[in-house]
Every structure is written in structure tokens, then in C-alpha cells.
Amino acid sequence: MITTFTADATVVDDNKTYEGTAAMEHWLTRSASEYTYTIEPTGAQQTDATHYTVTHHLAGNFPGGTVDLRYQFTLRDGLIEGLVIEP
Numbered sequence: 001m002i003t004t005f006t007a008d009a010t011v012v013d014d015n016k017t018y019e020g021t022a023a024m025e026h027w028l029t030r031s032a033s034e035y036t037y038t039i040e041p042t043g044a045q046q047t048d049a050t051h052y053t054v055t056h057h058l059a060g061n062f063p064g065g066t067v068d069l070r071y072q073f074t075l076r077d078g079l080i081e082g083l084v085i086e087p
Contacts, residue, residue, distance in 0.1 A: 001028055006079045013085040035062040042068070050075045 002025055005011075011018040011027055018027040037060025044054045052073045059066045067087060074082035 004080055005083075006076055006081045009079070009081050009083070011083045011085070013083075035060050037062060050081075 002021060005021070005024055007021055009020070009024060011024055013027065013031070016027075018024050037058050040057045040059075042055045042057050044052065046052050052075070054071045054073070056069050056071065057066070058069060069085055069087060072082075072084040072086075073080055
């Protein structure tokens with residue numbers, strides 16, 4: 001999955017910012033192993049040529065059990081340059 005990001009990409013998730021490949025590899029590993037959950041896409045919107053928002057419904061064993069999240073993508077040259085994940 002790391003290959004879908006630019007080398008200088010930034011991810012904001014859980015009020016933490018991850019910049020660059022090493023930080024994002026840590027984020028991806030932690031995200032994949034911390035909880036068990038299912039994710040269902042519920043919508044998608046293209047704001048302009050480089051900005052997209054995809055909404056997802058998550059259900060799992062994390063605090064609260066369910067949450068709806070917005071994944072706000074910024075693309076550059078076909079790769080993810082920025083990603084903000086928030087309710």
C-alpha cells in the first residue's frame with residue numbers, strides 16, 4: 001500500500017500527522033494490527049482534479065464499535081500526496 005503514496009506524502013489520522021515513507025509505514029502497520037474491523041465505502045466525491053473525499057463506515061472492536069469516517073485525498077501524478085482521515 002505504501003507505493004500508492006508520494007515519497008513526501010502526509011497523512012493525518014487520529015489527530016496525529018505522519019510525514020514521509022517511514023512514518024507512513026509505521027502508521028499502516030499500526031492501523032492494520034491495532035484493531036479488527038470491517039470497512040464499507042458509503043460515498044465518494046471528486047472536488048476537483050486532485051481532491052477526493054471517500055466516506056466509509058467502520059465496525060469493529062475499537063472503542064465505540066462503529067464510526068463513519070471521511071478520507072480526504074490529495075493526488076499528485078497519480079499518487080496520494082495527502083490524506084486526512086476524520087469523522
